[in-house]
Amino acid sequence: MQIFLDFDSVDKYGPQHAKTTFAISGEELERVEVDRLDRVAIEANANVGDLEGEYLVDGEIDMTGQLRCARCLEPYPFANRSPFRLRYRPRRDAAQLSEEELELGETDLEVEYYSARQIELGELASEQLQLSLPMKPLCTDGCRGLCPQCGENLNVQPCSCSSKIEDSRWAALRQIRDELQKKN
8 A cells, every 4th residue: 555645735735644564574664673673663744845846745754663772783673753844846857957966955965855645655665764774783882892803793792813913914014013123
């Protein structure tokens, strides 16, 4: 079932409101750190904007699920509620755009361009969900991660690996250092 915000209805009947819940998977988002999404709820309001053909869509995305920590790879619960505000403006043709030099302002970052006069809420929910997920999810700020040698989760227990990790790329410099120390 697809639910739309229809700009023709906004013009004819005034502000439109839509509220629904979607099932979106981590595979659909193409984000490996998303372990599971329980629900994604979106609420959106569409109004006529200040410019000709402009529409304002504001609302909120609410999600719960489970993410995978970028350091220790353990799953942890995650919930987020994020407001959004977008301005939809009609798409201009390519010839018109190539002749103009445009400078983006701070408010231009919330502008989307439309050619169809309907906005599908599922696509809007996916887009806003992508923006609300952390780039590097961490189970805690103090997560110690995995041992680079044996892979032991350092949050659970310390590993028995040597704490000094040798990097073979520095071997030539170590050899020069050792020779200089012998001379002194």
